Amino acid sequence: MTEGHDSRLFATEKGKGMVAYRLYATSVLVSTFLIWWYRATHVPSIGEKGRWLWIGISLAEIYIGLYWIVSQFLRLNPIYRHAFPERLSQRYSDKQLPGVDVFVCTADPTSEPPSMVISTVLSVMAYNYPSEKLNVYLSDDAGSVLTFYALWEASKFAKVWVPFCRKHTIEPRSPAAYFSNIHSVPDTCSTKEWYYVKELYENMVIRINTVVKKGKVPEEVLANNNGFSKWNEEMTPKDHPSIVQILVDGKGYDAVEKDGVALPTLVYVAREKRPGQHHNFKAGAMNSLIRVSSVISNSPIILNVDCDMYSNNSECIRETLCLLLDEEQGQNIAFVQYPQDFENNNCYDIYGNSLTVNMALDFPGVDGWGGTPYIGTGCFHRREVLCGRPYSKDYRENWAKGVVRISDETILDMEERAKSLATCTCELNTEWGNGIGLKYGYPVEDVVTGLQIQCRGWKSAYCYPKRAAFLGLAPTTLEQCLVQYKRWGEGNLQIFLSKYNAFLVGHRKLRFGHIMCYYLYGLWATTCFPTWYYVVIPSLCFLQGISLFPKVSHINCF
Numbered sequence: 001m002t003e004g005h006d007s008r009l010f011a012t013e014k015g016k017g018m019v020a021y022r023l024y025a026t027s028v029l030v031s032t033f034l035i036w037w038y039r040a041t042h043v044p045s046i047g048e049k050g051r052w053l054w055i056g057i058s059l060a061e062i063y064i065g066l067y068w069i070v071s072q073f074l075r076l077n078p079i080y081r082h083a084f085p086e087r088l089s090q091r092y093s094d095k096q097l098p099g100v101d102v103f104v105c106t107a108d109p110t111s112e113p114p115s116m117v118i119s120t121v122l123s124v125m126a127y128n129y130p131s132e133k134l135n136v137y138l139s140d141d142a143g144s145v146l147t148f149y150a151l152w153e154a155s156k157f158a159k160v161w162v163p164f165c166r167k168h169t170i171e172p173r174s175p176a177a178y179f180s181n182i183h184s185v186p187d188t189c190s191t192k193e194w195y196y197v198k199e200l201y202e203n204m205v206i207r208i209n210t211v212v213k214k215g216k217v218p219e220e221v222l223a224n225n226n227g228f229s230k231w232n233e234e235m236t237p238k239d240h241p242s243i244v245q246i247l248v249d250g251k252g253y254d255a256v257e258k259d260g261v262a263l264p265t266l267v268y269v270a271r272e273k274r275p276g277q278h279h280n281f282k283a284g285a286m287n288s289l290i291r292v293s294s295v296i297s298n299s300p301i302i303l304n305v306d307c308d309m310y311s312n313n314s315e316c317i318r319e320t321l322c323l324l325l326d327e328e329q330g331q332n333i334a335f336v337q338y339p340q341d342f343e344n345n346n347c348y349d350i351y352g353n354s355l356t357v358n359m360a361l362d363f364p365g366v367d368g369w370g371g372t373p374y375i376g377t378g379c380f381h382r383r384e385v386l387c388g389r390p391y392s393k394d395y396r397e398n399w400a401k402g403v404v405r406i407s408d409e410t411i412l413d414m415e416e417r418a419k420s421l422a423t424c425t426c427e428l429n430t431e432w433g434n435g436i437g438l439k440y441g442y443p444v445e446d447v448v449t450g451l452q453i454q455c456r457g458w459k460s461a462y463c464y465p466k467r468a469a470f471l472g473l474a475p476t477t478l479e480q481c482l483v484q485y486k487r488w489g490e491g492n493l494q495i496f497l498s499k500y501n502a503f504l505v506g507h508r509k510l511r512f513g514h515i516m517c518y519y520l521y522g523l524w525a526t527t528c529f530p531t532w533y534y535v536v537i538p539s540l541c542f543l544q545g546i547s548l549f550p551k552v553s554h555i556n557c558f
């Protein structure tokens with residue numbers, strides 16, 4: 001069933017086959033009750049072997065059953081959104097479209113190689129969106145000259161790459177992904193041009209990798225480019241001043257390259273780091289970017305991506321705008337979250353990294369209750385809301401908002417102003433990290449931030465386009481997986497146990513089902529205990545000759 005008519009920019013569709021699913025869920029529920037009944041009525045009597053083990057397994061089954069019941073809140077009401085970008089183009093000219101600031105975060109040039117980071121940056125620079133409305137910020141939490149060097153190289157390559165992508169409607173627009181997956185020349189492109197771009201890209205990657213390997217930028221580059229003078233020998237990742245450099249000024253003349261296509265603004269940001277000053281990880285980096293971008297572009301929409309999650313769908317901004325700009329249904333949507341899809345999963349996916357259940361089943365279900373959580377990457381926010389604005393029915397976003405250049409201000413002046421907003425002291429005695437920007441103090445800062453936004457009355461939307469919007473790298477080794485799951489499990493449990501427990505902050509503000517969705521993630525880590533019990537104890541009992549399950553011969557065990 002599709003709600004919506006021709007003027008809507010997006011439609012909301014309810015999940016199919018729900019009657020069948022409800023029947024199935026009811027049968028599981030009935031079976032669960034029967035198992036509980038069986039456990040309660042067959043407890044070995046006092047003194048009998050295995051009494052406590054029986055009670056233990058009964059508790060494990062009760063917990064798993066209750067957790068399953070909570071999980072059904074995510075399954076009963078899924079919705080799917082479909083955007084109509086062609087209607088957006090009919091209604092809004094390029095000039096009328098809102099500005100978009102894209103934040104890419106990186107933290108370590110060793111584990112996040114600069115050549116990968118710039119591929120992500122290039123993929124978002126090449127969105128099918130007016131360049132003068134697009135601003136890309138790279139936050140480098142390591143403050144590394146190597147990452148800056150890579151971005152400087154990328155800013156030059158972008159002059160060829162961005163027009164190339166737009167001219168030949170290339171997908172995906174991450175050069176690394178494109179050249180490693182596509183080996184044939186598109187029809188519209190001459191072989192010469194294609195190989196020229198490919199070679200240009202490959203040579204750039206070789207130069208970047210050489211510099212990263214040596215750990216040093218070549219002298220001739222340092223001598224000829226002022227940008228590198230901001231670094232000196234004393235600077236370390238944990239101790240350096242703030243650096244803001246506008247590598248491409250999309251609103252200036254230098255952005256118009258030879259084909260007459262303007263490039264998006266490209267800015268390098270390394271916030272100040274000092275020993276003893278807490279930097280609040282990614283949330284701190286995001287909040288610095290919100291401030292820095294407010295003097296350079298101040299776009300009403302912010303997209304944030306992790307540096308290992310490139311844009312795989314160049315239409316994604318337009319699709320998102322369909323949701324946010326829809327006059328009837330979009331006014332209360334604070335953020336639009338895309339799934340975390342990964343390109344490096346193999347068909348076995350032994351650690352369950354593809355997150356298919358969460359992305360394809362759970363999140364449309366949470367969306368049905370009023371809003372998917374914010375999961376930190378591939379998410380478009382309204383700047384105003386991220387900065388603390390509560391929902392009000394009468395509020396209308398100023399989509400034309402943006403920085404109006406002070407006529408006699410140079411780029412250097414602007415960089416200086418921006419730099420002062422990325423220092424350690426600029427958040428002292430402010431609400432940053434509390435009511436403004438991303439919340440501090442939680443390992444999954446994004447989830448708690450999203451929850452806070454929803455408690456201020458806003459909704460959020462989940463978009464699951466056929467062509468994945470972003471593709472990232474999932475952990476590949478068991479160790480990386482354990483670290484990742486521990487962080488998510490621990491982080492969500494911490495929120496559950498804190499004053500940001502969804503019920504405590506959300507009662508009367510969120511629907512009961514929505515609170516249960518947050519509980520599912522909050523309690524996820526605790527399911528390790530019953531699971532562990534279930535996996536270990538019955539096998540040990542088996543060795544001792546104690547049976548915790550009905551025997552096949554006892555068919556009539558009830």
Ligand SMILES: O=c1ccn([C@@H]2O[C@H](COP(=O)(O)OP(=O)(O)O[C@H]3O[C@H](CO)[C@@H](O)[C@H](O)[C@H]3O)[C@@H](O)[C@H]2O)c(=O)[nH]1
Binds near residue numbers: 305
């Ligand atoms: O001090 C820091 C630490 C991390 N990052 C960046 O934050 C992103 C995510 O960090 P990562 O270490 O890759 O965390 P993951 O556990 O892989 O992240 C997942 O889980 C996080 C917590 O929910 C979300 O923020 C992420 O978006 C999501 O991909 C990366 O781009 C990092 O470069 C910083 O900018 N500064």
Ligand SMILES: [Mn+2]
Binds near residue numbers: 306308
């Ligand atoms: Mn990651």
